Structure formats: structure tokens, C-alpha cells
Amino acid sequence: xxxxxxxxxxxxxxxxxxxxxxxxxxxxxxxxxxxxxxxxxxxxxxxxxxxxxxxxxxxxxxxxxxxxxxxxxxxxxxxxxxxxxxxxxxxxxxxxxxxxxxxxxxxxxxxxxxxxxxxxxxxxxxxxxxxxxxxxxxxxxxxxxxxxxxxxxxxxxxxxxxxxxxxxxxxxxxxxxxxxxxxxxxxxxxxxxxxxxxxxxxxxxxxxxxxxxxxxxxxxxxxxxxxxxxxxxxxxxxxxxxxxxxxxxxxxxxxxxxxxxxxxxxxxxxxxxxxxxxxxxxxxxxxxxxxxxxxxxxxxxxxxxxxxxxxxxxxxxxxxxxxxxxxxxxxxxxxx
Numbered sequence: 568x569x570x571x572x573x574x575x576x577x578x579x580x581x582x583x584x585x586x587x588x589x590x591x592x593x594x595x596x597x598x599x600x601x602x603x604x605x606x607x608x609x610x611x612x613x614x615x616x617x618x619x620x621x622x623x624x625x626x627x628x629x630x631x632x633x634x635x636x637x638x639x640x641x642x643x644x645x646x647x648x649x650x651x652x653x654x655x656x657x658x659x660x661x662x663x664x665x666x667x668x669x670x671x672x673x674x675x676x677x678x679x680x681x682x683x684x685x686x687x688x689x690x691x692x693x694x695x696x697x698x699x700x701x702x703x704x705x706x707x708x709x710x711x712x713x714x715x716x717x718x719x720x721x722x723x724x725x726x727x728x729x730x731x732x733x734x735x736x737x738x739x740x741x742x743x744x745x746x747x748x749x750x751x752x753x754x755x756x757x758x759x760x761x762x763x764x765x766x767x768x769x770x771x772x773x774x775x776x777x778x779x780x781x782x783x784x785x786x787x788x789x790x791x792x793x794x795x796x797x798x799x800x801x802x803x804x805x806x807x808x809x810x811x812x813x814x815x816x817x818x819x820x821x822x823x824x825x826x827x828x829x830x831x832x833x834x835x836x837x838x839x840x841x842x843x844x845x846x847x848x849x850x851x852x853x854x855x856x857x858x859x860x861x862x863x864x865x866x867x868x869x870x871x872x873x874x875x876x877x878x879x880x881x882x883x884x885x886x887x888x889x890x891x892x893x894x895x896x897x898x899x900x901x902x903x
Contacts, residue, residue: 593633593634593635593643594633594634594635594636594637594639595632595633596631596632596633596634596665597630597631597632597665597666598630598631598663598664598665598666599628599629599630599631599663599664600628600629600630600631600642600644600656600661600662600663600664601626601627601628601629601661601662601664602623602624602625602626602627602628602629602656602660602661603625603660603661603662604623604625604660604661604753604786606622606623606656606657606660607620607621607622607656608621608622608623608644608646608649608654608655608656609654609655609656610651610654610655611655612635612641612655612657615745615746615747617654618649618650618651619649619650619710619711620710621646621649621654622783623656623660623661629644629645629646630644630645631643631644631663631665632644632645632653633653634658635655639658640657640658640659641655641656641657641658642655642656642657642658642661642663643655644656686741686743686744687741687743687744687747687748687749688748688749688750688751688791689751689791690751690752690790690791690792690793691791691792691793692741692791693739693740693741693748693791693792693867694740694741694742694867695739695740695742695864695865695866695867695882695883696737696738696739696740696864696865696866696867696869696882697737697738697740697862697863697864697865698736698737698738698803698806698807698810698862698863698864698865699734699735699736699737699738699860699861699862700732700733700734700735700807700810700811700860700861700862700863701732701733701734701735701859701860702732702733702819702858702859702860702861702898702899703718703719703722703729703733703772703901704722704729704823704899704900704901704902705852705853705857705858705859705897705898705899706719706853706859706860707719707722707723707729707901708723708857708899709853709854709857709859709899710853710859716773716780717773717775717776717777718772718773718775718776721772721775721776722772722901722902723901723902724902725901725902727772727775727901728901729772729901730820730823730901731769731770731811731816731820732807732810732811732815732816732819732861733770733771733772733807734767734770734771734800734803734804734807735784735860736784736787736788736803737788737789737799737802737803737806738788739788739791739792739867742883748791749787749788749791750786750787750790750791751790751791752790753786753790755785755790756782757778757781757782757785757786757789757796758796759778759781759796759797759800760797763796763797763800763801764778766801766804767800767801767803767804770804770807770808771800771804781800785799802869802871805871806865806869806875809875810861810863810875813840813875814835814836814839814840815836815840815848815861815863818832818835818836819858819861819898822898823898823899823900824898824899824900825897825898826895826896826897826898827895827896827897827898828894828895828896829850829888829889829892829893829894829895829896830894832896833845833888833889836848840876840879841876841880843879843880844875844876844879844880845888846884846885846888847863847864847865847879847880847882847883847884847885848861848862848863848864848879848885848888849861849862849863849864849885849886849887849888849889849890850862850888850889850890850891850892850896851890851891851892852890852891852892852893852896855891855892855893856892856893856895856896856897857896857897857899858892858896858897858898858899862885862890863879863882864879864882864883864884864885865878865879865882866878866881866882
């Protein structure tokens with residue numbers, strides 16, 4: 568015989584089991600989203616995963632398929648040409664228009680347009696940096712950039728030599744925000760001197776052709792620190808030069824066109840830089856094999872008079888040296 572007491576217990580257990588599932592469920596809806604600013608289009612906004620590095624195009628209208636909750640701050644849209652087709656973007660990055668009864672009953676959160684609107688978007692409110700360095704031949708050869716990276720077209724065609732690590736970005740980071748610290752001041756537009764552009768282009772080759780990628784890095788990351796744009800990019804490039812000249816860059820360049828063992832790469836760096844410094848390094852590979860990026864944790868504040876190793880030792884540790892790379896890594900040479 569099933570008693571009311573047993574039913575109550577079963578209902579309570581079911582409720583507890585279903586609650587976390589329901590809390591992560593999206594709400595299907597219909598409408599259109601017009602992008603007002605460039606922003607990452609994530610496959611998963613919780614994991615911040617973005618296959619193909621898809622970004623919104625300002626002024627373009629996208630079909631809405633879902634929102635994350637009634638008081639939504641994320642919108643799921645269809646991005647033509649991307650895989651997967653549906654992506655999540657911040658609602659504050661554009662204007663959402665909903666059809667009929669599918670319109671949410673609660674207004675979305677307002678955008679962070681200025682300093683001080685949220686601890687994860689307040690300039691100067693961070694506790695470390697991540698220096699992301701790209702190995703351009705590996706990135707350009709195996710990443711589906713669909714003609715949006717003129718430097719990759721030049722590298723793959725042999726018109727532009729690429730034999731050094733380059734700058735992806737210098738990212739202020741706040742531990743409590745995870746990967747969500749950024750976009751601190753939309754009104755702070757990138758304005759670099761011609762002298763600065765000429766100096767950083769060899770180390771961030773997109774600047775040979777356009778400023779689009781630099782503008783994105785400045786808007787997302789640069790506005791969250793307190794240096795001027797010229798100072799910020801020059802600091803970032805100085806750090807890239809140090810890494811490129813270090814055992815990290817030397818080992819990569821000594822093995823261009825070859826396969827290397829990930830364990831051996833790590834051991835070489837441990838022998839020359841020390842275990843503590845190497846614990847601040849994380850690799851990234853396309854398809855788990857082709858090296859495309861090296862990320863290094865650095866402290867806040869930066870001390871540009873100190874050695875690279877001593878700075879790395881003061882920074883938070885990475886979760887894994889290997890990142891998403893497998894046991895054998897290929898160091899791609901420039902050109903197809």
C-alpha cells in the first residue's frame with residue numbers, strides 16, 4: 568500500500584532532482600536580434616565555448632530561438648554559416664524583438680555602458696592577467712576563419728613570414744568572475760598612434776591590414792585596465808617579445824615543421840625555467856594536435872623591470888600545462 572507519507576517523500580525527492588535540471592533549461596521563443604556591438608557568439612555561455620570564434624556583426628539581424636530565463640540576459644540566435652548554427656549572445660549587445668505571446672514578461676538586464684556597473688565589468692577591479700600568444704602558422708592553417716583574417720591569407724600564401732609568437736591579447740582577470748571579466752567601458756574607443764601600430768604590427772600581424780581585431784581586444788579586455796591604449800598594447804608586445812625570446816619561444820621555433828612530445832616540451836621548460844613558472848603555462852591545440860596558442864598567467868601589478876620567470880611565479884596557477892593538447896603536438900610551418 569502506498570501511503571500519503573511515501574508520496575510526499577517521492578514528490579520531494581523528484582523536486583530536488585529536477586530543480587537543477589530545470590534551472591538550466593532555456594525558454595524557446597521567436598523574434599529577431601539586431602546586433603549593436605561586436606561580441607562572442609557562444610555555443611555554451613556557461614562554459615564560454617566558441618567554436619570558430621564566431622562574433623556578432625554590428626547592424627546584422629539574427630533569428631532568436633530561445634532565452635536563458637524570463638529575466639533574460641542571454642539570447643540564443645541562429646548565426647548563418649556557423650557550426651553549430653545556434654549560439655548564445657549577451658542581450659545587452661543588441662536589441663531583441665519578440666513575436667506575439669513569446670515575448671518575455673520581464674525586461675532583460677541593462678547593458679554595462681560605463682565603469683562601475685558590476686564587479687565583473689569595472690575597470691581596475693582585477694587580480695591577475697592572462698597573456699595569450701598565438702602560433703600563427705598553426706592557427707591559420709587549421710582554423711576556419713573564412714576569409715576574415717587577412718594576415719592568415721598572407722601567411723598561408725607565403726606573402727607574410729611568421730616565425731615568432733604573436734599577440735592574441737593581454738587579458739585582465741578576476742578570479743571570482745571566471746572568464747566573464749570584461750567589457751568595462753563601451754565608450755572608451757580604441758585610438759592608437761601610427762607609431763604604436765607600426766611597432767606592434769610585427770607582433771600582432773592583423774594590424775598590417777586592419778584594426779578590427781585590435782579594437783575587439785581593446786573593447787573586451789583593454790578597457791578593464793588603467794593604461795592608455797598605446798601603453799597597453801606596447802606593454803603587451805613587450806611581454807610577447809620576452810616570451811618569444813625565452814625557452815618557450817626557442818623550443819617552439821627550434822621544432823617548426825616537426826612533431827614534439829608534450830611531456831618532453833614540459834620537461835624542457837621545467838629544467839630551464841623551473842616547475843613553479845611552468846605551472847603558469849597552458850597550451851592550446853586545434854584538434855588536439857596542432858599548436859595554436861600558449862597562455863601564460865601573470866600577476867597584477869605587472870613589473871616590467873622583473874624577469875619573466877619571477878613574474879610568472881607570482882601569478883595564479885593554471886589547471887593544466889597541456890590544455891586541450893594531446894601527447895603529440897605538431898608545430899606547423901607557415902604556408903600551405
